[in-house]
Amino acid sequence: MHQQLPSIGPIHGQLAGPDQPSRHELAEEMAWVHLYRAVRHPPGAAEVVKYLNSNPEARTRHEALYLIACETLHAKVLADERSERTVAAFRAIFVTAPIRTVELAMSVFIAIPRIFGRKPVPEPTPEQPKVRGSRVKEPGSPAKARVDALAKHPEVAQVITGFAPSPSAAPTAPSAPGAREPSPDAQVSASRGGQAA
Numbered sequence: 001m002h003q004q005l006p007s008i009g010p011i012h013g014q015l016a017g018p019d020q021p022s023r024h025e026l027a028e029e030m031a032w033v034h035l036y037r038a039v040r041h042p043p044g045a046a047e048v049v050k051y052l053n054s055n056p057e058a059r060t061r062h063e064a065l066y067l068i069a070c071e072t073l074h075a076k077v078l079a080d081e082r083s084e085r086t087v088a089a090f091r092a093i094f095v096t097a098p099i100r101t102v103e104l105a106m107s108v109f110i111a112i113p114r115i116f117g118r119k120p121v122p123e124p125t126p127e128q129p130k131v132r133g134s135r136v137k138e139p140g141s142p143a144k145a146r147v148d149a150l151a152k153h154p155e156v157a158q159v160i161t162g163f164a165p166s167p168s169a170a171p172t173a174p175s176a177p178g179a180r181e182p183s184p185d186a187q188v189s190a191s192r193g194g195q196a197a
Contacts, residue, residue, distance in 0.1 A: 036065060045072035 021029070038044035048069040052059040059066055150156045 032062060032065070036068070039065060039069045040072060042072055042076040045069040045076075049073065 035044070035048055039048050045068075048065060052062065052066045052069070151160055
């Protein structure tokens with residue numbers, strides 16, 4: 001006569017089982033969920049990858065987080081490379097090209113008078129600063145006086161005149177402008193009887 005009522009579950013306030021997470025575990029899971037949002041930014045992704053590389057247990061529990069962080073870092077590297085290429089292209093277009101154009105225009109401007117002008121335009125040379133104590137001496141300098149004194153010495157004078165053409169040895173001109181000395185081939189052919197080969 002006694003009937004047993006069916007059980008409808010735990011009474012209010014009782015726990016269903018021992019696998020209910022504690023407040024600490026819930027806060028930990030909430031922090032990991034927050035990291036899924038923060039890992040989309042490269043600085044946060046770098047920290048997550050650094051931590052997960054040092055903790056293999058956490059890495060196996062949060063593999064998706066690790067992969068998202070690595071993807072974010074890879075995308076940052078690609079964006080940096082693309083940015084460098086873009087900057088290099090703009091630099092080539094807006095800096096290097098105008099400089100090259102001006103250099104080309106200057107060279108054409110300088111070359112036109114040389115090509116079409118009657119007298120050549122001298123090359124533009126940078127002026128050398130005057131150096132004190134230069135080796136180029138003026139005519140009245142002590143070095144010139146020393147050379148003149150040595151030129152009076154007979155042995156030095158003979159050596160100096162050996163390099164310079166002497167005024168007595170003037171070049172000899174041919175006696176007749178139309179008469180030339182016959183070549184050796186002409187002399188040989190004349191000795192054979194005057195037959196030309």
